[in-house]
Amino acid sequence: MTIDTQLENQYRFDLDTFDDIWVFGYGSLIYKVDFDYFESAYGYVHGFSRRFWQGSHDHRGTPKHPGRVLTLIPTPEETCFGRAFRVDKSVFEHLDHREKNGYLRELTTIELSDRTVEGIVYIANRDNAAFLGDAPIDEIGKQIAESRGPSGFNKDYVFQLADALRLHNQHDPHVFSVEAAVKSALPS
Numbered sequence: 243m244t245i246d247t248q249l250e251n252q253y254r255f256d257l258d259t260f261d262d263i264w265v266f267g268y269g270s271l272i273y274k275v276d277f278d279y280f281e282s283a284y285g286y287v288h289g290f291s292r293r294f295w296q297g298s299h300d301h302r303g304t305p306k307h308p309g310r311v312l313t314l315i316p317t318p319e320e321t322c323f324g325r326a327f328r329v330d331k332s333v334f335e336h337l338d339h340r341e342k343n344g345y346l347r348e349l350t351t352i353e354l355s356d357r358t359v360e361g362i363v364y365i366a367n368r369d370n371a372a373f374l375g376d377a378p379i380d381e382i383g384k385q386i387a388e389s390r391g392p393s394g395f396n397k398d399y400v401f402q403l404a405d406a407l408r409l410h411n412q413h414d415p416h417v418f419s420v421e422a423a424v425k426s427a428l429p430s
């Protein structure tokens with residue numbers, strides 16, 4: 243199911259009053275930065291966990307064979323590591339297009355090592371048409387191992403994220419168990 247949230251995102255917040263704004267990345271934004279930014283810092287959002295519960299029909303899968311990509315699920319007591327960027331508001335046009343399949347801009351508080359800032363995070367909520375939700379870990383691994391879309395193999399999205407988290411000494415049990423499940427689902 244492909245849905246396009248670009249228009250809705252433009253009306254969610256009036257960015258015209260900002261000179262620049264922070265955006266928080268918890269997935270591919272950690273390792274794939276294809277936009278200009280003024281500064282960047284690693285940090286956390288509280289009350290969320292990262293899950294491979296969003297279907298990808300346009301990047302890491304196809305409408306017939308969707309892949310699985312990340313979204314944030316509200317989880318009290320949990321904290322999610324990521325990378326924040328202070329960007330010009332024009333960057334949101336690019337990000338809205340890149341993340342158009344179900345993701346909506348949400349305001350969030352981002353804790354950086356030396357300060358706390360308000361910013362935007364893209365979240366695909368449970369009620370979006372591409373949401374897949376939870377599944378047994380071996381099924382998630384198999385689906386990802388078998389999926390590929392215009393942006394490449396779904397497995398590479400998982401492996402690149404897991405490598406980036408290890409580089410920053412971040413242990414994310416969900417990401418690492420999905421990584422292991424994908425590896426066991428791949429033909430040897």
Ligand code: BEZ
Nearest residue numbers: 267268269270271341364
């Ligand atoms: C990211 O953090 O890479 C991201 C994830 C989902 C939508 C937009 C950005």
